[in-house]
Amino acid sequence: MIVAEQKPFDEIYERAKRHKKILLMGCGTCVTVCMAGGEKEVEILASQIRLAARERGDDITVEEHTITRQCDDEFFDEATARKVAEADALISMGCGVGVQFCAERFAEKTIYPALNTKFYGATVEQGVWSERCAGCGECIVDQFGGVCPIARCSKSLLNGPCGGSSDGKCEVDPEHIDCAWQLIYERMEKLGRLDELEENKPLKDWTHHRDGGPRTVTREDVKL
């Protein structure tokens, strides 16, 4: 899923107070799972804005609305359009994709992001999310025992580890970052495939990544 976290409150409020009526839009997919921008987080942020407006004497009305996915046309229904029309501006609690999709849908409204989108990650335990994929466009994890060196090695080394690996930890942040190459070695050892790590991996073909500019995936067979 896409993992995000909320911006500092002051940054959000500074934008909110430019308008009289704000629509706070939540998203029911990735950011709900990573507890950053779902229905509950919308309730919390809306309450915070209301309380701050009361304390600081600002005139701001906040409406709350959460849709299933902000990155999919079909979930922008009539109720959403009506609420957007009544608002002076939108604050999206979706990821960067959701914010932009809202902006495309409602070109006449100013839209602000409430979240900072971080990475594609997994829930490693409740309340902890960790990066797993960098969206490089050409998956090679099979060669590395199912551990992605691009996303999980701080240097994205294809031929690791480097000298900064110590006790299975990365020198960049030994407390929080596992050395991806330690994980790769251990996994390949379990699989009995250590010999494959003897081969030098050639340079990765980055044309599948951002090398060619923004990317699009098209499936002619499913288009309407």
Place this chain on the structure above:
Amino acid sequence: MDKEPNIIAFCCHYCAFTAADLAGTMRQQYPTNIRIVRVPCSGKVDVNMILEAFVEGADGVMIGACEPGGCHFIQGNLRARKRVDYTKKLLEEVGVDPERLEMYYIAASQGPLFAQTSREFTERIKRIDAEKAKTVAQSQGTNGESV
């Protein structure tokens, strides 16, 4: 300040609510401005509920929970403790005194403690209200002089 503060008390069914009931049975006096919301466990109380209470006009919110180790649902009270600490930070961000929110561990047998805690928390909120009123008056007074 003569105004009685509005206080919402989220009390867990098994401990704090039973203690409140016992306080009444024991004819213990506690402030009438406290509105008790019975919850199945203090772990049911979430950040959005607490903030909504403040938005709807509460001057103070107290959470009454079982003592550590005594939660009917094992660790609901410890979860509530974390949420209360987090909510205090959110209140501070918006300019609401985090002292307006507090969590208390009150066992079912402690009726007098419930009454005493309610009185103390009410006094605390009155003091915060009085300080706030004083600050507002001072800032308005200063403005008045400079105009």
